[in-house]
Amino acid sequence: MRLPERSSTRGFEARPLPEFRFGDILRVLKEHEVRFIVIGAIAAVAQGYPLTTQDIDITPARDPDNLERLAAALRELRARLRTPDKDEGVELPIDAQMLGNADMWTLRTPFGDLDLSYVPSGTQGYDDLRRGARTETIEGVEVAISSLVDIIRSKEAADRVKDQAQLPALRRTLELVRQRESQS
Amino acid sequence: MGSRDLLREARLRAGLTQEELGRAVGRTQSAIARWESGRVHPSLETLRELIRACRLELTIGLANYDDSYDSFINRALDMSPSERVADAIAREVVYSRIRGKAVA
Numbered sequence: 001m002r003l004p005e006r007s008s009t010r011g012f013e014a015r016p017l018p019e020f021r022f023g024d025i026l027r028v029l030k031e032h033e034v035r036f037i038v039i040g041a042i043a044a045v046a047q048g049y050p051l052t053t054q055d056i057d058i059t060p061a062r063d064p065d066n067l068e069r070l071a072a073a074l075r076e077l078r079a080r081l082r083t084p085d086k087d088e089g090v091e092l093p094i095d096a097q098m099l100g101n102a103d104m105w106t107l108r109t110p111f112g113d114l115d116l117s118y119v120p121s122g123t124q125g126y127d128d129l130r131r132g133a134r135t136e137t138i139e140g141v142e143v144a145i146s147s148l149v150d151i152i153r154s155k156e157a158a159d160r161v162k163d164q165a166q167l168p169a170l171r172r173t174l175e176l177v178r179q180r181e182s183q184s
Numbered sequence: 185m186g187s188r189d190l191l192r193e194a195r196l197r198a199g200l201t202q203e204e205l206g207r208a209v210g211r212t213q214s215a216i217a218r219w220e221s222g223r224v225h226p227s228l229e230t231l232r233e234l235i236r237a238c239r240l241e242l243t244i245g246l247a248n249y250d251d252s253y254d255s256f257i258n259r260a261l262d263m264s265p266s267e268r269v270a271d272a273i274a275r276e277v278v279y280s281r282i283r284g285k286a287v288a
Contacts, residue, residue, distance in 0.1 A: 020273040045272045046265040050256030052276040131196060136265040145265075149185075149193055169253045174185065176257050 021111040022056045023139025025077060030141055032073035035061040037129045038138065039120055039154070041166075043145040046136050048173045051166070055113035059146070061126040062118050067096035070116075074099075079107040079114065122157025123150060148174045187231050188222040190242070195220075198238035208237040 022042060029036060040057030041049065060070050071094050080089030089108035092098070099105065105116040119125040132147035146154075152170050155163040185193075195205050195216075202216040218224040219234075226234065228244075235242045260268050 020276055022269070022273070042269060042272075045260075045268050048257055048260045048268065050253055050260050052272045052279065054276060054280075138266060138269050140266070149189075168250055169257070172251070172253050173257050173260075176254065176261060178185070178189070180261060 019110060019112045020054075021139075023141055024111040025056060025109060025114055026138060026141040026143055028077050029058070029070075029073050030143070032069045032076070034069045034073050035066050035126065036070075037126060037133050037144045037146050039117065039129065039146040039151065040115070042138065044148060044151050044170060044173070046138055046145055047148050048177055049148075049170055050173070051169060055115055057115040057117060059117055059120055059123075059126050059129055062100060064096060064100075067099050071096045071099055074107070077109040077111065077114070079109045082106040082108040082113060120154045120158075122154045148177065186222065187225050188220050191216075191226070191231065191234055192220045194235045194238040194240050197240065200238065205234065205237060209234055 026038070036058045037043075038046075038056065039059050040055075041051070041053030042056045045051070045053065060066060074094045079094060081092050082089050099116075103118050107114045107116065120129070123129055129146050129150055130144065132150050133144040134147060135142060136145050137143075138145070148170065152167065152174065155167055155170065195202070198205075200208070201213075202220070203213040205211075206213045206216045216234075219226050232242045260271070263271065
């Protein structure tokens with residue numbers, strides 16, 4: 001896929017239109033049999049959270065075999081390191097060992113931004129999140145998504161300003177989901 | 185989140201069975217099951233004791249009530265999970281254009 005070209009309009013340099021083809025990202029991860037859980041805003045949105053997001057976050061399992069599969073998927077996705085000063089990201093040699101050497105990766109692909117977090121705040125990683133995870137179809141791809149309870153506890157633990165800002169709507173979403181479940 | 189949800193979540197997070205939690209607090213498995221079913225509600229003090237047995241702390245605070253998101257959440261809940269994500273992505277595309285990221 002070709003990224004939109006740069007152009008200038010009305011005296012400022014416009015940046016490329018971000019891509020939000022998260023289904024394509026998920027499809028490639030599934031095709032490579034990567035074990036992962038969708039976390040963060042996309043997982044929350046799938047469960048009724050009313051706001052939006054610009055990237056997709058996942059928690060992959062960190063065992064060596066899974067990291068090999070993850071590396072292969074990321075190479076196919078042409079993932080690059082996301083940086084504030086380079087829209088197109090920075091090229092990096094992706095392999096399993098490199099992926100396992102950091103707890104988090106913020107990546108840019110031609111299909112949208114992808115963040116990896118092996119141990120999201122307040123959790124113990126993939127096995128911990130898998131317990132409460134549910135299976136949903138996102139953009140035509142069946143994936144495991146983190147429960148709202150786990151998303152909330154992670155944002156509470158992270159305690160950044162942006163996490164604090166999201167918590168009221170997340171908590172209210174959980175309440176309304178439970179109200180509907182108890183009525184059905 | 186009601187007491188039954190809190191209790192079940194704490195127990196599962198601690199990796200305990202109902203019987204193991206009951207043993208830790210000197211209660212029976214059936215007592216734990218009744219609380220988790222919602223048929224019976226533990227007192228606040230008992231709930232705190234149960235949650236501490238899971239090595240977690242129950243925290244309660246007061247905040248202003250805010251239902252301003254309700255109409256948006258209810259609209260989302262009327263959709264399927266896939267439709268919710270597609271709707272959010274469509275809105276994000278619009279917001280990105282408004283923020284000036286789009287190539288005109």
